[in-house]
Amino acid sequence: MIGEGEPKGWRQPELWAKALPSVALQTLFFLAPLLMTVLLTFQETRSFMLQWAWSLKTWSDIFSRPHYWTILWHTLWMSALCVALCVLISLPVAYALATRLQSMSGHVKVLITFAFLTDATLKTFGWVLFLDQKGAANFLLERIGFPPAMIGFLYTDWATLLGMVYNLLAFTIFTIYLSIANIDRSLILAAYDAGASKWRAFWEVTLPLSRPGIWTGSVLVFLLSVGVFLEPKVLGGGKSPMSAELIRQTFETRVNWPLGAALTIVLMVTAVFVILLFNRVYSLRRHGAAA
Amino acid sequence: MSRHARERLINIILYGSVAAVLVFLYIPIFTLIAFSFQEGRFLVLPFQGLSLQWYGALFRNSAAATALWNSTLIAFVAMLFSTALGTAAAIVAVRYRFRFKLPFLGLSTAPLAFPQLLMGIVLLLWFSVLGRWLDFNNGLVTAIIGHVVYITPFAMIIVAVQVFNFDIALEDAARDCGAGPWEVYRYVTIPLLWPGIFSAAIFSFLLSWGNFYLTYSLAGSTRTLPTFVFSGIATGSSPLYPAMATVVFIPGILLVMVADALRRRAARRLA
Numbered sequence: 327m328i329g330e331g332e333p334k335g336w337r338q339p340e341l342w343a344k345a346l347p348s349v350a351l352q353t354l355f356f357l358a359p360l361l362m363t364v365l366l367t368f369q370e371t372r373s374f375m376l377q378w379a380w381s382l383k384t385w386s387d388i389f390s391r392p393h394y395w396t397i398l399w400h401t402l403w404m405s406a407l408c409v410a411l412c413v414l415i416s417l418p419v420a421y422a423l424a425t426r427l428q429s430m431s432g433h434v435k436v437l438i439t440f441a442f443l444t445d446a447t448l449k450t451f452g453w454v455l456f457l458d459q460k461g462a463a464n465f466l467l468e469r470i471g472f473p474p475a476m477i478g479f480l481y482t483d484w485a486t487l488l489g490m491v492y493n494l495l496a497f498t499i500f501t502i503y504l505s506i507a508n509i510d511r512s513l514i515l516a517a518y519d520a521g522a523s524k525w526r527a528f529w530e531v532t533l534p535l536s537r538p539g540i541w542t543g544s545v546l547v548f549l550l551s552v553g554v555f556l557e558p559k560v561l562g563g564g565k566s567p568m569s570a571e572l573i574r575q576t577f578e579t580r581v582n583w584p585l586g587a588a589l590t591i592v593l594m595v596t597a598v599f600v601i602l603l604f605n606r607v608y609s610l611r612r613h614g615a616a617a
Numbered sequence: 618m619s620r621h622a623r624e625r626l627i628n629i630i631l632y633g634s635v636a637a638v639l640v641f642l643y644i645p646i647f648t649l650i651a652f653s654f655q656e657g658r659f660l661v662l663p664f665q666g667l668s669l670q671w672y673g674a675l676f677r678n679s680a681a682a683t684a685l686w687n688s689t690l691i692a693f694v695a696m697l698f699s700t701a702l703g704t705a706a707a708i709v710a711v712r713y714r715f716r717f718k719l720p721f722l723g724l725s726t727a728p729l730a731f732p733q734l735l736m737g738i739v740l741l742l743w744f745s746v747l748g749r750w751l752d753f754n755n756g757l758v759t760a761i762i763g764h765v766v767y768i769t770p771f772a773m774i775i776v777a778v779q780v781f782n783f784d785i786a787l788e789d790a791a792r793d794c795g796a797g798p799w800e801v802y803r804y805v806t807i808p809l810l811w812p813g814i815f816s817a818a819i820f821s822f823l824l825s826w827g828n829f830y831l832t833y834s835l836a837g838s839t840r841t842l843p844t845f846v847f848s849g850i851a852t853g854s855s856p857l858y859p860a861m862a863t864v865v866f867i868p869g870i871l872l873v874m875v876a877d878a879l880r881r882r883a884a885r886r887l888a
Contacts, residue, residue, distance in 0.1 A: 338713075338715075338799075341709060341713050341715060342828060343705075344708055344711075345705070345706065345708070345721060346701045347701075347702050347705060347706075347711045347857040347883075348703070348705065348706040348725045348773070349721065349724060349725070351702060351765065351766060351769065351770075352724045352725055352728065352766065353724070353726065354725065355740060355743070355762055355763075356724075356728055356731075356736075356766055356768045357724065358743065359739045359740050359742065359743035361737045361740055362739075362742060362743055363742055366742060382797070385647050396690055415634070415638060416633055417633050418630060418634035418635075419634050419638050420753070421631060422631035422632060422634060422635045424634065425631075426628070426631055427635065429631075432877065432881065434635060434639065434879045435877070436873055436874060437639055437642070437643075438638075438642060439877075440869060440870050440873040441642035441643060441646065441819070442642075443823040443824060443827060443869060443873065444646065444827055444865070444866060444869050445824075445826070445827035445829070445842065445843050445846070445862070445865055446827060446829055446843070447727060447827075447843040447844075447846045447847050447850075448645075448649060448827075448843070448846055448858070448862040448865060449630060449646065449649075450645070450647045450863070451649070451846065451850050451862070452645025452646060452648045452649040452862065453644070453645045453648075454850070455643055455645070455648045455649065455652055455859070456645055456648040458653070459869075461648075462648050462652075492641070492642070492645075495638070495641075495642070501867070505711075509647065513672075522622065524623075525623075525627075528872045545730065546729070546730055548728070548781070549730045549731065549732065550732055550733075552732060553731075553732020553734045553735050554732070554734075554735060555734050555830070556830075560850060570732065570734045570735070573734070573738060574738070576732065577738060577741075583742065586738065587742065588740060590735050590739065592649045593735065594731075594735065596734075
């Protein structure tokens with residue numbers, strides 16, 4: 327039914343009419359700005375003004391300052407932890423959504439969607455109120471007999487991580503859910519017939535087949551989490567800056583566009599490189615196991 | 618451990634994880650709602666008393682009202698554009714096969730996986746250069762463009778699911794009965810895709826309404842609710858924000874519920 331027949335040429339007027347608007351939009355306001363950002367990194371800045379003079383000054387600056395790389399390393403670590411936590415939390419939830427909770431599943435999805443779509447600034451601020459020394463969590467814990475101010479990790483990296491997982495969790499829940507929901511039930515039943523336990527069937531049938539969802543979700547969360555700036559600022563107290571905060575400061579406080587542009591490119595390229603590296607290591611391991 | 622006990626354990630873990638995640642997701646939301654009813658100036662527990670005074674203060678605050686209006690305006694316009702562009706792109710993505718399909722899919726979904734702050738900065742640079750050349754300042758329009766770039770891929774994916782479940786024979790039947798291309802669209806394609814389009818529109822509206830990063834970079838001096846809140850919490854927490862959050866939550870949950878009801882009705886009709 328879908329996409330039957332040979333690939334047709336791209337010169338169909340009907341196709342043009344539908345594809346052109348979004349192609350134009352993304353070319354003009356995504357691709358072109360991105361290319362210009364790359365070009366900007368080869369310019370110079372003098373007394374807070376951009377000079378269109380081709381030079382490699384910015385790049386030599388970046389590669390000679392370990393400070394930038396320390397922050398980048400920290401960012402990548404936080405993002406990797408965020409991805410791992412998101413996947414670990416999402417797996418049982420997505421599995422339950424797809425296989426249990428028949429009639430409830432719709433309501434749970436609505437609740438998750440709503441929590442995801444609500445203003446991230448407000449939700450992050452809600453966490454501050456909850457985790458604060460005199461906040462809701464400590465108040466409730468003290469009420470049931472714990473010592474006062476037991477929860478004191480607000481304004482540390484752990485609070486930042488919590489905020490990142492909180493704001494990105496929906497991506498992994500939904501991608502993993504979709505891939506588990508699309509698994510042919512008969513494959514799992516076949517595993518049972520062959521004498522597999524529930525656990526074994528999950529481990530050897532469901533989990534491998536839900537890999538595309540896990541992978542898509544992880545890539546999305548990783549790429550989005552390297553760019554967070556709200557969480558480190560509001561929940562982390564701005565004490566250990568991550569790349570996005572550094573980039574923002576470079577643009578806003580130091581008004582150094584070429585440097586900011588270069589840091590943006592470095593962050594994105596490194597993130598994509600990490601993903602490609604993982605993909606490569608993973609496929610090598612799989613081929614190795616198959617051989 | 619017996620088989621029965623193990624099965625119980627698996628169920629406890631699965632149901633428990635769903636419950637735990639829901640609690641986790643709603644902790645900050647309920648905290649904000651609870652704090653909105655407190656009386657004192659400081660956002661600490663225990664409350665000094667319960668009152669609705671901060672709601673009153675919120676409605677008298679003109680900066681908050683302007684921010685609310687800007688958010689709604691931006692979200693509405695961004696919703697119209699993203700839904701229209703996303704629907705067209707979704708039809709292309711599912712229905713057509715052509716040589717440049719892969720680049721097309723890559724380009725039209727790329728913003729989905731691009732950190733918003735960085736996209737905001739990249740676009741800010743672009744608009745600054747264009748602005749100097751064409752003489753305009755950042756404001757509502759640039760914010761809307763940024764939102765449309767970011768949200769269109771979401772709308773496209775949501776509508777694509779609907780297009781995927783669509784029986785092409787219905788269009789053929791309409792054509793066989795003598796309908797022209799426009800009539801086929803007007804009376805067959807669009808009505809059948811409507812639930813997907815509608816969910817995409819609600820999703821787009823809410824994504825834009827709650828967007829912080831892009832607005833922060835692109836709206837110039839124009840404030841929306843998220844940037845208004847951010848500028849407030851950067852300088853110190855005010856008792857206004859929990860009340861504001863509660864006001865913002867209500868239309869959100871209603872819209873999500875409407876979208877879900879429509880999706881269900883459409884699923885029943887297909888079955």
